Amino acid sequence: LAQINLALLFGEHSRLPVYYRKLPGNISDVKTIQNLLADLDFLKLDKVKLVLDRGFYSEDNINAMYQKHFKFLIAARTSLKLVKDKLDQVRTTIASRPHYSSKYGLYSVSHIVDWNYNETKKRSGQKITSTKRMYLHLYYNDQRATDDKVAFNKLLDLIEEELLSGKRKPEHEKLYKKYYEINETPVRGVTLLPKQDAIDAVGKNYGYFALISNGVKDPLEALDIYRSKDVVEKAFDNLKERLNMRRTSVSSEESLEGKLFVQFVALIYLSYIHKAMSDNNLFKQYTMQELLDELDVIERYEQPGRKPRIGEMTKKQMGLYEYLGVEVPT
Structure with a gap:
């Protein structure tokens, strides 16, 4: 559709x-x-500050935000060279007590990295290049590592099922070639040999994720903002x-x-x-629908030639209006 x-x-x-x-x-x-x-x-x-997921990551977008002087916080793939190089340096040390946050249940480190900025002037066509400072925040989470492993193995199960059943999907062709050697004969049918090096390369990044920013220095502050x-x-x-x-x-x-x-x-x-x-911590007592239902029973009566009047209200209902910052109807 x-x-x-x-x-x-x-x-x-x-x-x-x-x-x-x-x-x-x-x-x-x-x-x-x-x-x-x-x-x-x-x-x-x-003072615009943009918080974006990794679907928005591209060199052109980063350069555009620098050009507009916007502050940004954006997720980046661990496969990016900018991220991968620093991640390889900290794999053996990041999961240590000094880097652990009890509040978030994960480990984090930060690095200042250089961004190769380039811009082409519209009128003159002149190309401007320079180096911009950027903060790279790296994170490791044990639970996420387990979830990533389970999710990736489910993906491999799906790929194997499609290949063995002959129900291949065009959008998965790259995955077939990336993770399997595929052989097919009239007698034995389809046989699959996993490409272990490619599978291990994915497993190496289980539990890791990265954020980049030109304004937020602290990794936990960056994580808090990103989650918002x-x-x-x-x-x-x-x-x-x-x-x-x-x-x-x-x-x-x-x-x-x-x-x-x-x-x-x-x-x-x-x-x-x-x-x-x-x-006001009202979600401990109500879902949003329950709160609206609590107010929905209040009646408004109208009669020709007279002012409308509101039916009886409980103290609880009056309190909800006050929590919502709305004047109690009279």
Whole structure:
């Protein structure tokens, strides 16, 4: 079915959505960042700091953010040479007590590295190159190492099943060749020989992950900020499930634009309620639906020629209005 992607931007402290952009389903994250940066210029925001997942990593994107003087924190693949070189230096020492954080249950180290910046001036075509300072944060987590191992072995199980059953998938062709020697004969059928060197190369990075930033020096602060982007993931869940946007169910472009706008406004309300509940520890007592249900039973009565009046409210309901920062209706 036809698919759209949605770029969604949240305020780090407000936890509220401030920007959205509809994207064609075939546009990659790397291309999206160029339009995002252009729109942020239009909004004239001061001291922009972007927190991005590794789908946005590219040399062009990093250079663009340096050019715009934006601060950024972005995840990077452990296979990148920039990461791999430093990771190889600390593999034997990172999992030691001085690098352990009890709060996060993992080990971390940081390095200052050089970024080879380049820019081409639009008018003159002049190429500018320089070296920029960047912080590389490396992490190791024992539980993540186990999860990575289980997930990778499940992937290999799936690949083997596809090859042996003859139900090969085009999108997995590179994986077939990367991890297996495949032989096929009329008598014996398909036989597989795992490429152990390639499999071991993946296993070497179980449990490791990396963040890079041009502004955040401390690895644990960087991790805390990066994890805060989970608010966007939850927002997409709210859009698809609570606000019924799993399917757009529209017949025209105009209707789609209108529906997206209404859903965005609704998402602001949901996000506000979620933040208020988090700030006041209300999730210990309620789910969001339970809180809304608690307020939903309050009645508003209207009679011709008279002012509307509100039905009876409990102290608990009044308290919820106060927690949400909303004046108690009278």
